[in-house]
Amino acid sequence: MFSTLQYSAATLALIASIGLGAGAVTAAGDDDGHHHGGDMRMAGVPGHADEATRSIEIAMHDNYYEPETIDAKAGETILFVITNHGSVVHEFNIGTAAMHTAHQEEMAMMVDHGVIEIDRINHDMMDKDMGGGHVMSHDDPNSALLAPGESAEVIWKFTEARPLEFACNIPGHYESGMMGDITVTP
Amino acid sequence: MRIEPRISRPAVALIAAVVGAQPVFAAGGDDALFTFFQMDQNEIRVGEHNGYVAEAQGWVGTDFHKAFLKTEVETEFGEGVEVAEVQLLYSRLISDFFDAQAGIRYDFEPHTSRAYAVVGLQGLAPQWFEVDTALFLSEKGDFSARVEAEYELLITQRLVLQPLVEVNVSFQDVDELDIAAGPTSAEFGLRLRYEFFREFAPYIGVAYERDLFDTADIARDHGEDVDALTFVAGIRLFF
Amino acid sequence: MVSLARFARSAAAAIAVAALSFPFAVAAETYNLSIGETTLDASGTERPALAINGSIPAPTLRFQEGEDLVINITNTLDVDSSIHWHGLILPFEQDGVPGLTFDGIKPGTTHTYRFPAQQSGTYWYHSHSGLQEQEGLYGAIIIDPVGREPFRYDREYVVVLSDWHDSPADDILANLKKQSDYYNYQQRTLMTFFDDVAEMGFGAALSDRLDWGEMRMTPTDIADVSGYTFLVNGRNPAQNWTALFEPGERIRLRFINAAAMTFFDIRIPGLEMTVVQADGNNVQPVKVDEFRIAVAETYDVIVRLKEDRAYTLFAESMARTGFGRGTLAPREDMTAEVPDMREPPILTMADMGHAHGDMDHGEMAMDHGAMDHGPMNHGDMGGMDHSMMGHGDGGGDPFYAPGSGLAPTAANGGRFLSYSDLKAQKPLYPWRPADREIEIRLTGNMERYFWSMNDLKYSEAEPIRLHLGERVRFKFVNETMMTHPMHLHGMWTILDVGAGKWNPAKHTVSIAPGTTVYADIEADAEGKWAFHCHLMYHMATGMFREVHVVRDPETASLDQGDGHAH
Numbered sequence: 001m002f003s004t005l006q007y008s009a010a011t012l013a014l015i016a017s018i019g020l021g022a023g024a025v026t027a028a029g030d031d032d033g034h035h036h037g038g039d040m041r042m043a044g045v046p047g048h049a050d051e052a053t054r055s056i057e058i059a060m061h062d063n064y065y066e067p068e069t070i071d072a073k074a075g076e077t078i079l080f081v082i083t084n085h086g087s088v089v090h091e092f093n094i095g096t097a098a099m100h101t102a103h104q105e106e107m108a109m110m111v112d113h114g115v116i117e118i119d120r121i122n123h124d125m126m127d128k129d130m131g132g133g134h135v136m137s138h139d140d141p142n143s144a145l146l147a148p149g150e151s152a153e154v155i156w157k158f159t160e161a162r163p164l165e166f167a168c169n170i171p172g173h174y175e176s177g178m179m180g181d182i183t184v185t186p
Numbered sequence: 187m188r189i190e191p192r193i194s195r196p197a198v199a200l201i202a203a204v205v206g207a208q209p210v211f212a213a214g215g216d217d218a219l220f221t222f223f224q225m226d227q228n229e230i231r232v233g234e235h236n237g238y239v240a241e242a243q244g245w246v247g248t249d250f251h252k253a254f255l256k257t258e259v260e261t262e263f264g265e266g267v268e269v270a271e272v273q274l275l276y277s278r279l280i281s282d283f284f285d286a287q288a289g290i291r292y293d294f295e296p297h298t299s300r301a302y303a304v305v306g307l308q309g310l311a312p313q314w315f316e317v318d319t320a321l322f323l324s325e326k327g328d329f330s331a332r333v334e335a336e337y338e339l340l341i342t343q344r345l346v347l348q349p350l351v352e353v354n355v356s357f358q359d360v361d362e363l364d365i366a367a368g369p370t371s372a373e374f375g376l377r378l379r380y381e382f383f384r385e386f387a388p389y390i391g392v393a394y395e396r397d398l399f400d401t402a403d404i405a406r407d408h409g410e411d412v413d414a415l416t417f418v419a420g421i422r423l424f425f
Numbered sequence: 426m427v428s429l430a431r432f433a434r435s436a437a438a439a440i441a442v443a444a445l446s447f448p449f450a451v452a453a454e455t456y457n458l459s460i461g462e463t464t465l466d467a468s469g470t471e472r473p474a475l476a477i478n479g480s481i482p483a484p485t486l487r488f489q490e491g492e493d494l495v496i497n498i499t500n501t502l503d504v505d506s507s508i509h510w511h512g513l514i515l516p517f518e519q520d521g522v523p524g525l526t527f528d529g530i531k532p533g534t535t536h537t538y539r540f541p542a543q544q545s546g547t548y549w550y551h552s553h554s555g556l557q558e559q560e561g562l563y564g565a566i567i568i569d570p571v572g573r574e575p576f577r578y579d580r581e582y583v584v585v586l587s588d589w590h591d592s593p594a595d596d597i598l599a600n601l602k603k604q605s606d607y608y609n610y611q612q613r614t615l616m617t618f619f620d621d622v623a624e625m626g627f628g629a630a631l632s633d634r635l636d637w638g639e640m641r642m643t644p645t646d647i648a649d650v651s652g653y654t655f656l657v658n659g660r661n662p663a664q665n666w667t668a669l670f671e672p673g674e675r676i677r678l679r680f681i682n683a684a685a686m687t688f689f690d691i692r693i694p695g696l697e698m699t700v701v702q703a704d705g706n707n708v709q710p711v712k713v714d715e716f717r718i719a720v721a722e723t724y725d726v727i728v729r730l731k732e733d734r735a736y737t738l739f740a741e742s743m744a745r746t747g748f749g750r751g752t753l754a755p756r757e758d759m760t761a762e763v764p765d766m767r768e769p770p771i772l773t774m775a776d777m778g779h780a781h782g783d784m785d786h787g788e789m790a791m792d793h794g795a796m797d798h799g800p801m802n803h804g805d806m807g808g809m810d811h812s813m814m815g816h817g818d819g820g821g822d823p824f825y826a827p828g829s830g831l832a833p834t835a836a837n838g839g840r841f842l843s844y845s846d847l848k849a850q851k852p853l854y855p856w857r858p859a860d861r862e863i864e865i866r867l868t869g870n871m872e873r874y875f876w877s878m879n880d881l882k883y884s885e886a887e888p889i890r891l892h893l894g895e896r897v898r899f900k901f902v903n904e905t906m907m908t909h910p911m912h913l914h915g916m917w918t919i920l921d922v923g924a925g926k927w928n929p930a931k932h933t934v935s936i937a938p939g940t941t942v943y944a945d946i947e948a949d950a951e952g953k954w955a956f957h958c959h960l961m962y963h964m965a966t967g968m969f970r971e972v973h974v975v976r977d978p979e980t981a982s983l984d985q986g987d988g989h990a991h
Contacts, residue, residue: 172699173710216967282641
């Protein structure tokens, strides 16, 4: 139920490694939720629709979000309805600052290899074997990658009280301010 | 890097050159008037001659059209002025690096004063040789020519060694001037200057002058020296 | 930036005191500026200078997009003056080029400019009279957008870079005319010849000298003028302009190169910069370690300062004749290490437009595969091939000749901004093929120091005529060994970086030696416009054209380009 319009339902088992560089690679099928730059569970866990107590609409613009701050409670599951109102590709990704930093390298690689273009996503390239069994997919349950005009839903359960960020990790977008703060209170 | 000098308005430019400067401004005014004056030699010579020598040139004009002044003065201590020459030339840029020049030369000395018509080429030859060539026709109908070449060897950014050579040629005998047809005289110079500023550069060096071929024979017949080696010290000026 | 500037509303006068960060935020719609004489001690010697409201740089003007501006400029000099609004889109009569769009501001008079602010971003203003800009008449313009800025930052600072010379600008020009290498104290000498012999052997060193000697040009000719003191917001390196921040903040730096003759390579060691705007138009953000800013360009970058420490803002001149320096610091009086300058660049035969040993001056242009693709590629930008983007010739910047000695590299080995990284955030115009192409060969005479386009100085040339509504492709071919920042007034220059509709719209496009660069102009502004190299002494000596945008296509078709057959 937490699928995007573009992707088939994502599961943790499908967290595929994106990095082509040997160092940062996590093997596909590594289903413990490990992700580069930190444990994804630091940010929470994928939620289920029936647990969601409220929904928040997130509007993507070039290059910022509306709103830019979200308050959540530990244990709360929120349905994020995300729409890209901009004219270029954007991402919505929930994580810690460290997770975003790590993810930015992967996104830069996807841009460099033409998987993500300025205003479109080459889904066919995502499934392509980039060598060594690595594929450049982007279907983590804490995120949505949207071409202009697209919408998606992300259902996320916040587990621990800690500062988190939602961010677009397309190269340069986060750094120029396309990020928002999530305050998770106990 | 090709330029096409325009034939338009040389006379206007020359008049402007005489009348005065026009202001430089952003939209236009790229044909403004500038001036230049340099005393390349401004020195005391000691040795087989002792005297003061000055060689200077200056111009007023635009990129394509200039009024040029060239002058050379040589004095011998105790003897007075040996050589005094002034050239006034119209100078037109004809290629990236060369000007064609035409005008008059007037020699106050040596011997009797004499006027010449001048045509010449002055500019920068490949490998950085500064050359100045001129053909002279005297009021008496005599043809002569002069070729000067110099090189600026930068030892450091401010220490410059300047070799120089000048050769004079006459196309006929000129008895009044004790000159015979053919190469008449040559001068070699080697000057080492230090440019405290572009405008002010003290130097030391040597100069060697020599009469050549039949002209040298005439000098010998008169019991004169045919060559002279001198040490020079001076200040090159530029403004 | 230690100035008191007065902006008076037509009725009530308001006085704004310059703060270090936000110098002037005034909502008034009438601005009063006064051009006058002052003195400046930038190099250790007090010298005469020119200022606006007593300030060098001039007060930062902060406008609101949509605001109807009324700007009174009083000229207290005893010569004509003017103010040009660099990069602003406005009626040509308000553009401020004396002799072309108005008569200039006469001594003792006040001229009123009236135009709407119809754009947002970082721009600047400067005198367009004589060489006054060099002597202090330049300042920043910030136009805030109607909506929110599409960035997040906690503070912003304007960073106006300039080059101050103790000699009056007229004297500099006169010296260049007397001796074009008057200011070059980085010449190759006998000493450097010995170094070359040690490095490459006698034969190769001699052959190299002979190659350059044959052309009568020098590979160390990077900047025409030396002796500058480089200023950051009017402060020299020792005076150390300082911007304060709280650790954790994001800072927007609005860089403006108001120098007369100097390109800067800018970095902040220890910080990555995200370029978000170029020449007033937002670009898709690019993370870089360093960038080169051509004369008259602007770049806005956002930096995030996470640590409680000072950072040096280091702006080396491209010729390494000096540097501008400032500091970003959490507290006053904190400084960071100032790096050593790097070695000056040495031009190569590639910059001369030909391979080593090839003395043919005839065909100097080098077309880049990356940029020189026809309209058919632009139609389908979805299928844009990223392999074109500078990776074609070994990762070099396609906006420099392959093998160029000028192509920059980042001091930390990281990423150096290239024009090919610049893509419009929101294209100002839909992409369409150009109606025609005009070749602009950048030419000049180094030795005699005059500059031209298509071998003609401004005083020799006919205006370039465009007709209203057409899209014209300018083909810039740099046949000289200098880099020329070309500035078209009144209309955007849409630089072809190979990104089709995402090509960035700039007001100043820098053309490196030995390169060919294409840019499209949407001729949407009727009038007489200036078009010139923004290097002051290049503009003043002929690298200047009028561009007439006329309504009647028949008039326009009389002249194609220069209208000169040659």
